[in-house]
Amino acid sequence: MKGIRAYVVGDRSVVLEEDAAKKLYWDGFFGHPFTTPKPKTQEDVKPPLVLSPLETIYLTEKGVLRPIDVKSGKELSLEDLWKMWGSEDVKLTYSVYKELRDMGFVVRSGLKYGSDFAVYEFGPGIDHAPFLVDVKKADEEIDPAEMVRSGRMAHGVKKRLIFSIVKGDKINHIVFKWVLP
Numbered sequence: 015m016k017g018i019r020a021y022v023v024g025d026r027s028v029v030l031e032e033d034a035a036k037k038l039y040w041d042g043f044f045g046h047p048f049t050t051p052k053p054k055t056q057e058d059v060k061p062p063l064v065l066s067p068l069e070t071i072y073l074t075e076k077g078v079l080r081p082i083d084v085k086s087g088k089e090l091s092l093e094d095l096w097k098m099w100g101s102e103d104v105k106l107t108y109s110v111y112k113e114l115r116d117m118g119f120v121v122r123s124g125l126k127y128g129s130d131f132a133v134y135e136f137g138p139g140i141d142h143a144p145f146l147v148d149v150k151k152a153d154e155e156i157d158p159a160e161m162v163r164s165g166r167m168a169h170g171v172k173k174r175l176i177f178s179i180v181k182g183d184k185i186n187h188i189v190f191k192w193v194l195p
Contacts, residue, residue, distance in 0.1 A: 016077055020065060021084045025099065027070040028062040035063035038078075043120045043137040044069050054139060066123070067099040068111045075112075107131075110149045110178040113185055121147075128167055133176075145189075146173045152181030165190055 018034040020027040029035045029045065036059045038044045045063040053059050065073070073079040074092050081090040090098075107130055114121045120134040124146050132143035146168045150156060156177070168175035169192035179186045 017080045018073075018078060020070060020073075020079045020081050022070070022081050022090060022095075022098075023084045025067060027065045027067075027079070027081055029065065030061045032061050035059055035061045038063060038065075038073070042115075043122070043134070044073065052139065067095070067104060068108055071095050071099065071108060072112060072115060106151060106180055107149045109180055109183075110147065110185055114147070127171060127173075128164065129175075132173075142172070144173055145176050146171075147176045147178055147187075149178050149180065152179050161190075165192055168192070 018029060018038065019031065020029050028048075029038060035045070035047065036056050039047060039053065039059045040056055045065040047053055047059045048062045048064055049060050050058045065079075070079060070081060071092070074081055074090075074095060081095060082088070083090055083094075111121050111131065114131070114133055120137045122132050122134065122138065122143070124130055124132040124143075127146050129146040130149045131145075131147040133145040133147055134143045135141055146164070148164060165175050168190070175190040177188045177190070179188065
């Protein structure tokens, strides 16, 4: 499905067409259906489907979305989206988001776990996310206490912790496993 209209409202975009919302959600677990927090069937996905900035940028880059500014009605380019949302932090997290998505993983917000991402092999409702990902700059110092806190959280919810270290165009992923002495 190409050229799906997504209306950009503030820091989100919204898909209003029902068939498009269902396809985006079930074909890649993009977005969150506004009315159903945890859809179990295709019929549970009703518009509006709310997409994050990372999802909007990714799907626009892939030619799937046509983002439209809700105020002006003007179609937005990928460059327009980067101007709106392209802080250094967004660029950093997007590089990891894009790499993981391109590798076939389903990448969702990890906010409830205190991480940048929860990463699924198949998708929410199909499997549990086996990984929590924190994105770090290569020159960023990592506080050992932060590493322990993140590791304990990941272990407590039966997930592996990954630090994705970004330096320029290169991303290194360090996977941690909690080991009891």
